[in-house]
Amino acid sequence: xxxxxxxxxxxxxAREFATLEALNCGKPINAVxxxxxxxxxxxxxxxxxxxxxMPGVVAGEYLPGHTSMVWRDAIGIVASIVPWNYPxxxxxxxxxxx
Numbered sequence: 001x002x003x004x005x006x007x008x009x010x011x012x013x014a015r016e017f018a019t020l021e022a023l024n025c026g027k028p029i030n031a032v033x034x035x036x037x038x039x040x041x042x043x044x045x046x047x048x049x050x051x052x053x054m055p056g057v058v059a060g061e062y063l064p065g066h067t068s069m070v071w072r073d074a075i076g077i078v079a080s081i082v083p084w085n086y087p088x089x090x091x092x093x094x095x096x097x098x
Contacts, residue, residue: 003048003096007041014041021088040092047096 010017018033025032054072062068078098082090 001048001051003044003051007044007048010037010044011041017088024087025085027085036086036089040088043089043092044096050097 014033014037018029018037021027021032021036022029078094080090080094082094
């Protein structure tokens with residue numbers, strides 16, 4: 001799904017993301033590359049897996065030869081207040097579960 005694609009893209013372009021994060025926040029690039037980027041990727045992958053095992057009862061087919069479907073709708077909006085020192089990490093923590 002989309003969350004796995006985001007994780008793969010961040011991982012593939014880790015150096016570029018780390019460079020931007022280091023410049024933006026004034027951190028050593030190695031700290032971002034070795035500590036933050038893997039955690040960000042892991043966050044997206046975790047929630048990509050979690051969404052596949054959402055609890056709930058799924059009804060079977062009501063009539064032979066007919067297919068039943070489950071439709072999930074969003075239930076609200078997300079507001080996010082984030083600190084200045086971890087913008088990519090905060091984005092992952094807020095967007096991935098949403």
